[in-house]
Amino acid sequence: MGVFLSFLLSLWLSPAPAAPASDQYDAEQTRILALENAWNQAEEHKDIKALDALLDPTLVYIDYDGSIMDKAQFLASARAPSLHPEQIVNESMTAHVYGGSAVVTGVYREKGEKNRKPYLRRGRFTDTWVFVQGNWVCVASQSTLISH
Amino acid sequence: MKITAIAAVLCLMTAASAWAQNDVESTKSKIVALEQLWNQAYKSGDKKALDSILDDGIVLVNDDGSAQNKAEFLASVRPPKDAAAQQQQVSPESLNVHVYGSVAIATGVMRVKGIEGGKAYSRRERFVDTWLMKGGTWVCIGTDATPVMH
Numbered sequence: 600m601g602v603f604l605s606f607l608l609s610l611w612l613s614p615a616p617a618a619p620a621s622d623q624y625d626a627e628q629t630r631i632l633a634l635e636n637a638w639n640q641a642e643e644h645k646d647i648k649a650l651d652a653l654l655d656p657t658l659v660y661i662d663y664d665g666s667i668m669d670k671a672q673f674l675a676s677a678r679a680p681s682l683h684p685e686q687i688v689n690e691s692m693t694a695h696v697y698g699g700s701a702v703v704t705g706v707y708r709e710k711g712e713k714n715r716k717p718y719l720r721r722g723r724f725t726d727t728w729v730f731v732q733g734n735w736v737c738v739a740s741q742s743t744l745i746s747h
Numbered sequence: 748m749k750i751t752a753i754a755a756v757l758c759l760m761t762a763a764s765a766w767a768q769n770d771v772e773s774t775k776s777k778i779v780a781l782e783q784l785w786n787q788a789y790k791s792g793d794k795k796a797l798d799s800i801l802d803d804g805i806v807l808v809n810d811d812g813s814a815q816n817k818a819e820f821l822a823s824v825r826p827p828k829d830a831a832a833q834q835q836q837v838s839p840e841s842l843n844v845h846v847y848g849s850v851a852i853a854t855g856v857m858r859v860k861g862i863e864g865g866k867a868y869s870r871r872e873r874f875v876d877t878w879l880m881k882g883g884t885w886v887c888i889g890t891d892a893t894p895v896m897h
Contacts, residue, residue: 657845659854665873665895667854695804695888697879700850702889704806704814723812725891727877729847738845739852741875741891745812 628694631701631728634735639687639707647678654737655729661741663722684711690721699730707742721745775844778851778878781885782842790835792826801887802879808891810859810872835860840871849880856895871895 634653641649651674658670668676676682692705703726710719727739781800788796798821807815815823842855853876860869877889 659843659845659852659875661854661873661875661891661893663893664897665871665893666897667873693806695806697881697888699848700877700879700888702806702877704808704889723808723814723891725806725808725875725877725889727850727852727875727889729850731847738847738850739854739875739877741808741873741893743808743810743812743891743893747811747813 624696627696627701631694631696631703631735632692634728634737635689635692635703635705635726638737639689642677643684643687645678647674650674650677655731657738659739663720663742663744681714682711683713684709686710701728701735702726703728706745771846774846774851777885778844778846778853779842781878781887782839782853782855782876785887786838789824790827792824794821794824797821797824800885802881805886805888805890810870810892810894851878851885852876853878857892 637649638653640646641653651670654670654673656670658673660668660670660673662668687707687709690706690708692703694701694703704723706721706723708719708721710717712718722742722744724740724742726737726741728735729738784796785800787793788800798817801817801820803817805817805820807817807820809815837858837860839855839857842853845852845854853874855874857872857874858869859872860867862868872892872894874890874892876887878885879888
């Protein structure tokens with residue numbers, strides 16, 4: 600089992616404590632932000648199993664160039680031998696939790712090599728998470744390059 | 748007796764499934780209508796209508812990667828007489844809706860046109876809008892637009 604998948608499982612399996620609503624809100628925010636970081640780590644390490652666990656089968660993924668992918672296409676692109684992401688970091692992130700759904704917006708920076716050419720990108724992303732059968736899974740993800 | 752009971756359960760399951768399917772289809776229709784309302788309200792500078800369909804906590808990500816909160820977005824909406832100064836959205840070329848209980852995701856491609864640096868532009872953008880059933884009404888809690896490069 601990959602390190603990141605183990606981490607994801609520990610996040611999911613840790614029981615939700617009986618706490619005041621604000622504490623529970625904070626706990627869910629923390630959990631979702633941790634999943635966002637786990638996503639970056641999984642992409643960097645090409646841990647497809649961990650990525651698979653984070654994404655709903657109906658995922659809609661909009662890449663920085665406006666192309667659209669479903670879950671299978673996104674996993675295939677992450678697995679591609681021609682892609683070598685060296686570093687994916689989130690400079691900032693904010694999660695709004697609405698009961699069993701959450702929207703995360705933030706700014707990411709990614710550098711690496713694709714088809715033997717280096718790339719460096721900075722963009723803003725929006726991810727939508729829903730709580731399905733006891734787990735948070737991402738159902739929509741979109742990134743937009745920051746041009747100014 | 749056993750066969751009757753099984754038949755009854757199957758009928759109930761079929762009815763429940765049909766009801767759930769109708770519910771999803773009904774939600775999809777509502778979201779499509781709200782997307783059209785948003786488009787019309789933006790074109791006509793109807794801030795009141797926009798205010799009613801956007802959640803107070805919404806974050807709007809524009810096609811240049813800039814972000815706005817609800818107040819900033821509403822302040823940027825111009826009345827129709829100044830419409831030339833603001834980006835104009837044309838009806839979506841495509842629109843798909845996925846429903847997850849009280850959450851719906853609308854994705855599509857929109858053609859936008861406007862004037863930038865004195866020059867007219869027209870481009871295609873892919874968008875994702877996240878809608879939430881809140882207090883008995885659907886409100887948008889997140890929207891992001893990305894120019895289609897290829």
